[in-house]
Amino acid sequence: MKFLFDLYHRLLIWLLVGTVAILVVPVTLQILSRFTGLIPSYIWTEELARFMFIWMVMIGAMIGVREGTHFEVDVLPKLGVRADALVRIVSHVFVLVFALVFIWWGIAFTHFGWDQLSEIAELPMWMIFIAWPVAGLTWLLFIGESFVANLRILRKSVAQ
Amino acid sequence: MTGVALTAGSAAAILFGGFFLLLIARVPVAFALGLSCLPILIIEPRLSPLTLFNETFKAYNSFILLAVPFFLLTANLMNVGGITDRLVRLSRTMVGHFPGSLAQINVVLSVFFAGISGSSTADAASQSKIFIDAQVKEGYGLSFSIAITAVSAVLAVIIPPSILMVVWGGVISTSIGALYLAGILPGLLIAGAQMATVHAYAKIYHYPVYPRATLKEFLVAALQSLPALFTPFIIVGGILLGWFTPTESAAVAVLYAAILSIFVYREMDMKKVYQALADTGRLSAVALFCVGTASVFGWLLAYYQVPRVLLENVTSWGLGITGVGFFIAFAFLVVGCFLDAIPAIIIVGTTLQPLAESVHMHPVQFAIIGIVSLAFGLVTPPYGLCLMISCAVAKVPLRFALKDTLIMLVPMMLVLAACIIWPEIPLILPRLISPEYLK
Numbered sequence: 001m002k003f004l005f006d007l008y009h010r011l012l013i014w015l016l017v018g019t020v021a022i023l024v025v026p027v028t029l030q031i032l033s034r035f036t037g038l039i040p041s042y043i044w045t046e047e048l049a050r051f052m053f054i055w056m057v058m059i060g061a062m063i064g065v066r067e068g069t070h071f072e073v074d075v076l077p078k079l080g081v082r083a084d085a086l087v088r089i090v091s092h093v094f095v096l097v098f099a100l101v102f103i104w105w106g107i108a109f110t111h112f113g114w115d116q117l118s119e120i121a122e123l124p125m126w127m128i129f130i131a132w133p134v135a136g137l138t139w140l141l142f143i144g145e146s147f148v149a150n151l152r153i154l155r156k157s158v159a160q
Numbered sequence: 161m162t163g164v165a166l167t168a169g170s171a172a173a174i175l176f177g178g179f180f181l182l183l184i185a186r187v188p189v190a191f192a193l194g195l196s197c198l199p200i201l202i203i204e205p206r207l208s209p210l211t212l213f214n215e216t217f218k219a220y221n222s223f224i225l226l227a228v229p230f231f232l233l234t235a236n237l238m239n240v241g242g243i244t245d246r247l248v249r250l251s252r253t254m255v256g257h258f259p260g261s262l263a264q265i266n267v268v269l270s271v272f273f274a275g276i277s278g279s280s281t282a283d284a285a286s287q288s289k290i291f292i293d294a295q296v297k298e299g300y301g302l303s304f305s306i307a308i309t310a311v312s313a314v315l316a317v318i319i320p321p322s323i324l325m326v327v328w329g330g331v332i333s334t335s336i337g338a339l340y341l342a343g344i345l346p347g348l349l350i351a352g353a354q355m356a357t358v359h360a361y362a363k364i365y366h367y368p369v370y371p372r373a374t375l376k377e378f379l380v381a382a383l384q385s386l387p388a389l390f391t392p393f394i395i396v397g398g399i400l401l402g403w404f405t406p407t408e409s410a411a412v413a414v415l416y417a418a419i420l421s422i423f424v425y426r427e428m429d430m431k432k433v434y435q436a437l438a439d440t441g442r443l444s445a446v447a448l449f450c451v452g453t454a455s456v457f458g459w460l461l462a463y464y465q466v467p468r469v470l471l472e473n474v475t476s477w478g479l480g481i482t483g484v485g486f487f488i489a490f491a492f493l494v495v496g497c498f499l500d501a502i503p504a505i506i507i508v509g510t511t512l513q514p515l516a517e518s519v520h521m522h523p524v525q526f527a528i529i530g531i532v533s534l535a536f537g538l539v540t541p542p543y544g545l546c547l548m549i550s551c552a553v554a555k556v557p558l559r560f561a562l563k564d565t566l567i568m569l570v571p572m573m574l575v576l577a578a579c580i581i582w583p584e585i586p587l588i589l590p591r592l593i594s595p596e597y598l599k
Contacts, residue, residue, distance in 0.1 A: 031404055
């Protein structure tokens with residue numbers, strides 16, 4: 001099971017690197033076309049850059065949940081292992097709610113963009129909107145995984 | 161207000177109350193912002209949770225915010241490509257003979273770094289690795305070393321280029337070229353204040369001093385760093401001359417850093433590039449995801465006209481321009497303790513703009529007060545990203561370096577106060593170099 005999660009995690013990092021790397025290309029083309037006659041001034045470059053950017057943000061936000069890198073404010077005093085696991089579970093329930101919102105209304109959102117085309121490049125908009133429910137689903141998986149881990153910590157310390 | 165089920169007061173209570181409760185439960189900030197909007201989106205008949213999607217989509221679908229990953233990528237490429245190493249050497253020959261040598265180098269390197277990258281978090285991440293261990297080995301206090309690394313990192317968003325200025329210019333429509341010029345003098349003053357602080361510490365605690373570098377050493381180091389030191393001129397100059405937009409200038413910085421690393425310094429391999437790209441994606445996505453949910457939060461505040469109600473009180477106090485300036489700085493400093501700077505600009509910057517206008521404060525001065533205050537928020541607890549990063553690198557809890565950080569903030573606050581009392585400090589450079597931007 002962990003193997004599958006690791007694999008998916010690595011795939012996401014791969015895609016993230018891809019989006020960041022590609023992001024530079026359309027903006028460079030945009031500048032080049034303005035200052036040289038080498039390439040025609042494409043107008044789809046700006047839109048493509050924006051859409052890659054949206055995917056980059058959403059993929060990064062998915063990875064952030066598994067790596068625990070979404071910024072938190074630490075106002076509680078230092079807790080023991082058990083209390084810490086308990087707090088994690090509570091905060092994960094809230095993230096879980098947000099994940100479910102992203103899945104439930106995200107599907108409606110994607111559905112709403114089903115027949116829409118983007119203004120310039122005429123890309124189908126669902127290809128962008130689907131990032132939201134995909135993010136929700138991914139959070140659900142990752143949160144579920146660490147949920148189980150935290151429950152184990154709790155149960156272990158009860159047994160001791 | 162017809163057709164609105166909730167009053168401004170109850171909407172604000174749900175939004176802020178929910179947000180703070182979720183923060184205490186250690187829900188990540190980005191999620192706490194989104195979740196606290198949820199009850200209102202469900203209660204209010206005219207809204208639906210779909211608003212959450214429309215507004216986050218609109219926030220991310222922005223050409224301006226693209227500058228964030230670009231500035232981070234520039235910083236990461238600088239680190240893996242050998243640019244940072246050259247700048248360390250140059251700083252060493254410039255201030256190495258001052259008391260507290262290594263800490264002085266730390267501050268000066270931040271100034272150079274700030275001129276190339278626009279991201280304080282990237283500065284804190286890279287310099288914590290370079291300096292904290294090295295300083296402790298030379299006999300500096302650990303808490304002092306963490307604190308000086310974190311507070312000098314905030315220069316990156318004050319000295320151009322700056323992510324915060326790009327976002328501010330986009331959200332509150334102020335000329336980014338003018339903001340870049342306006343940030344130079346306050347940034348250098350803050351750096352000076354930090355060097356003075358280091359000097360005082362070094363005298364009290366007898367920190368080590370390096371021998372003075374020879375002129376030849378300085379010239380060699382300067383020559384080697386020269387190509388890298390051109391970056392700020394390309395970025396700021398390119399914008400002022402109208403060659404490229406701020407986002408494009410950030411992409412140019414990426415290309416320039418890549419070219420220097422590959423062809424001039426020749427220290428980059430594919431594995432390092434992959435790591436730089438992955439780090440950039442991670443950090444910028446996590447920061448930007450928060451911008452999306454913060455936009456929904458800010459949108460709801462505006463929907464219920466909460467800012468207007470809040471400011472009605474303040475306007476009745478009859479503050480002058482300086483009083484309003486201090487009020488704005490105070491508001492941003494408080495908010496900066498709990499929120500990251502970009503969401504804070506979206507939520508609070510737009511809220512305070514009418515107040516600044518009501519006393520005829522110059523929009524550029526307003527922006528500098530806001531950005532400098534929010535930059536200080538990067539090292540104030542409980543949510544100070546730069547301090548969190550430096551403490552994480554040193555593997556100590558945030559409170560460990562708190563006292564020294566707060567001491568170092570005092571002289572920096574004086575510079576902020578000076579920028580409020582004398583608007584000329586931020587305004588003089590844009591006025592001299594490109595007065596047309598101030599219109």
